[in-house]
Amino acid sequence: MKKLLYPETIVWPELAKRPVKDLQELEPTIRGIFKLVQEQGDEALYQLAEKYDGKRPDALLATPEELATAEYEISAELKEAILQAYSNIQLFHLQQAEQMPIVETMPGVNCWRKSVAIEKVGLYIPGGTAPLFSTLLMLGIPAKLAGCKQIVLCTPPSKEGAIHPAIRYTASLLGIETIVKAGGAQAVAAMAFGTESVPAVSKIFGPGNQYVTMAKQLVTQLGVAIDMPAGPSEVLVMADETADPAFVAADLLSQAEHGPDSQVVLLSTSETIIDQVISEIEKQLQELPREAVAAQALENSMAIVMKSARQMLDFSNLYAPEHLILAIKDLQTIADGVVNAGSVFLGNYTPEAAGDYASGTNHTLPTNGYARAYSGVSLDSFVRKITFQYITPEGLQNIGRTIELMADAEGLQAHKNAVSIRLKKL
Ligand SMILES: NC(=O)c1ccc[n+]([C@@H]2O[C@H](COP(=O)([O-])OP(=O)(O)OC[C@H]3O[C@@H](n4cnc5c(N)ncnc54)[C@H](O)[C@@H]3O)[C@@H](O)[C@H]2O)c1
Ligand SMILES: N[C@H](CO)Cc1c[nH]c[nH+]1
Ligand SMILES: [Zn+2]
Numbered sequence: 001m002k003k004l005l006y007p008e009t010i011v012w013p014e015l016a017k018r019p020v021k022d023l024q025e026l027e028p029t030i031r032g033i034f035k036l037v038q039e040q041g042d043e044a045l046y047q048l049a050e051k052y053d054g055k056r057p058d059a060l061l062a063t064p065e066e067l068a069t070a071e072y073e074i075s076a077e078l079k080e081a082i083l084q085a086y087s088n089i090q091l092f093h094l095q096q097a098e099q100m101p102i103v104e105t106m107p108g109v110n111c112w113r114k115s116v117a118i119e120k121v122g123l124y125i126p127g128g129t130a131p132l133f134s135t136l137l138m139l140g141i142p143a144k145l146a147g148c149k150q151i152v153l154c155t156p157p158s159k160e161g162a163i164h165p166a167i168r169y170t171a172s173l174l175g176i177e178t179i180v181k182a183g184g185a186q187a188v189a190a191m192a193f194g195t196e197s198v199p200a201v202s203k204i205f206g207p208g209n210q211y212v213t214m215a216k217q218l219v220t221q222l223g224v225a226i227d228m229p230a231g232p233s234e235v236l237v238m239a240d241e242t243a244d245p246a247f248v249a250a251d252l253l254s255q256a257e258h259g260p261d262s263q264v265v266l267l268s269t270s271e272t273i274i275d276q277v278i279s280e281i282e283k284q285l286q287e288l289p290r291e292a293v294a295a296q297a298l299e300n301s302m303a304i305v306m307k308s309a310r311q312m313l314d315f316s317n318l319y320a321p322e323h324l325i326l327a328i329k330d331l332q333t334i335a336d337g338v339v340n341a342g343s344v345f346l347g348n349y350t351p352e353a354a355g356d357y358a359s360g361t362n363h364t365l366p367t368n369g370y371a372r373a374y375s376g377v378s379l380d381s382f383v384r385k386i387t388f389q390y391i392t393p394e395g396l397q398n399i400g401r402t403i404e405l406m407a408d409a410e411g412l413q414a415h416k417n418a419v420s421i422r423l424k425k426l
Contacts, residue, residue, distance in 0.1 A: 001264075001278060002302040005271070009314075016319040018263055018368045019300035020231065026214045033185040034193075034218070041195035048186040053128075054159035060197050062163055062171075062179035070168035082170060085137055085358035092360030093142045096379035108395020115383040117147035118225075120199065122191030123176075124206030124216075125155040127183060129259065129293070131164030132207075138362050138377060139205050140174035146382035151176050152191055152201055156183020184208075185215035192219040205377060206230070207364055209259060227381050228374040231367045233258040235352055236265040236321035236341075238312045238334065239273050243327035244348055248273075249280035251325055252301070253294055254353050260296035265319065266303040267312040274303045313337045320371040323352045342371045393426050 007015060036044040042060055050056040071079065102112040123139040126132045136153070143151050153176050155167055163181060171179055180198050182190055194200030204216055207230035216226040235255040239248050252264040268274050281298070285291055306312045313334055316324055320340035328334060331346050338344055342365030345352050356363045364377040391399070400419045407415035 001298045004302055004304045006305055006307060012315055012318055020368060021210055030185045030215050034189045037186055037189035038193050042197050045182045045186055045190055049157055052184055053156045055161040057157050057161035057181045060181055067168050067172045070165045070172060073165035074169055088358055088360040089137050089141050093145055093379050106398045108392035109399050110390045113385050113387045116386050117383050118203050120150040120201040121148045122152045122201035122204040124187055124208055124212060126208050127156040128209060131167055133166040133170045134357050136167060136170045138364050140176060142379045143382050144174055146379055148382055152178045152199055154180045154182045154187035157181040184211045188215035188219060192224045227377050228366045229370050230364050232261040234263045234321055234367055235323040236316055236319055237325040239268045239327040240329055241270050242329050245276035245280045247348055248277045248327055249284050251352050253284055256294040256297035257290040260293055262297040264301045267306050269306055271305045274305055320369045322365045322367045325352055340372045342366050342376050396422055397426055
């Protein structure tokens with residue numbers, strides 16, 4: 001982890017860049033995968049699973065038996081934990097449903113808006129290096145609450161050509177039946193174009209590595225919607241002398257272990273805290289089964305000594321982290337100043353891992369600075385807001401002249417006539 005002392009603000013934009021491969025490098029591979037899936041459908045998915053995941057699966061779709069037996073393949077304790085997380089996530093997302101009243105903007109002019117579920121959605125559940133069944137809760141719960149009719153789940157098969165039992169168990173809990181053993185760009189292509197076994201969907205959700213994220217961005221050019229670019233996980237921690245260096249190190253490592261292309265950033269006004277956190281990281285890193293992955297991510301990561309809390313906030317808002325942890329005294333003032341971040345964790349006893357698994361908030365969040373413009377997944381991500389209006393004859397008399405005048409001024413006579421022809425009848 002690189003240590004930087006008081007960098008000039010002029011170099012901040014460079015520091016705020018993520019260590020991602022550029023589009024040019026990935027695009028030819030992804031377009032090649034898209035072409036194969038479009039031309040060969042299911043057969044392409046079999047071939048690509050063999051190439052990238054290690055084995056050609058026996059069947060592309062999980063069977064009802066594979067779903068039914070999952071509950072016997074994981075411990076009772078884990079099932080209980082999944083149910084607790086389910087309940088918290090459901091409770092938090094249920095509150096996001098909104099009911100808009102009918103608004104009478106002028107007498108007889110009635111407007112309203114209704115949330116309508118997207119009918120066909122695709123959920124990508126990462127599984128390349130870790131089976132993220134928690135992501136299935138984060139996507140499946142709001143999809144079900146919204147009322148999506150068709151839910152397709154894609155996840156990479158293991159080296160044995162199977163789907164992890166916790167993913168199968170969670171899918172059963174959610175009542176999701178179409179589970180495809182496909183990962184990476186080929187999964188995104190299958191959900192965008194459809195194959196013999198995989199129905200095409202209107203919107204694709206879910207995080208993933210750079211191949212998945214780039215593939216999702218490319219299918220938007222073909223008319224398929226996506227939730228957001230949710231790529232390699234990242235965290236930025238602001239720590240002052242009230243922080244516990246061991247806690248901060250653990251939080252930084254928790255995101256570093258996601259993948260070699262993850263980035264973690266530590267900001268502090270105290271060089272002593274930074275040195276303590278770095279030595280804690282060295283200690284804790286050795287104990288991790290994913291030490292090699294986390295170590296690679298740490299090579300792309302940095303610890304920066306800043307002049308003031310205000311500077312830390314300014315840098316964080318420029319960086320727009322997926323996760324922001326505040327391990328500082330003045331929690332409320334700094335939290336109020338956050339304008340760019342996916343999800344914020346306040347205080348020494350709020351580990352980011354709580355949001356990853358079970359507190360209730362959604363962990364599918366924008367990375368790579370996209371938090372400047374995108375929100376994380378929520379119930380809203382699974383609905384469209386359709387507007388309706390009903391105008392009475394009296395209402396048209398009230399609003400008609402306004403419309404006629406505006407249409408006239410835009411030189412759009414047919415628009416004006418659509419009102420005038422009615423007014424003449426009244
Ligand atoms: N932003 C978020 O909300 C969020 C949430 C959870 C996880 N994540 C991120 O998701 C990612 C999960 O990554 P992962 O790799 O473990 O699983 P993954 O499921 O995203 O990707 C695995 C797939 O990548 C494809 N692939 C791998 N190497 C390839 C190559 N050289 N060419 C073409 N395709 C290739 C393969 O098809 C494989 O099935 C991590 O980067 C993690 O940080 C992000
Ligand atoms: N931190 C990830 C989001 O960037 C989510 C996750 C799933 N499992 C563990 N963590
Ligand atoms: Zn995580």
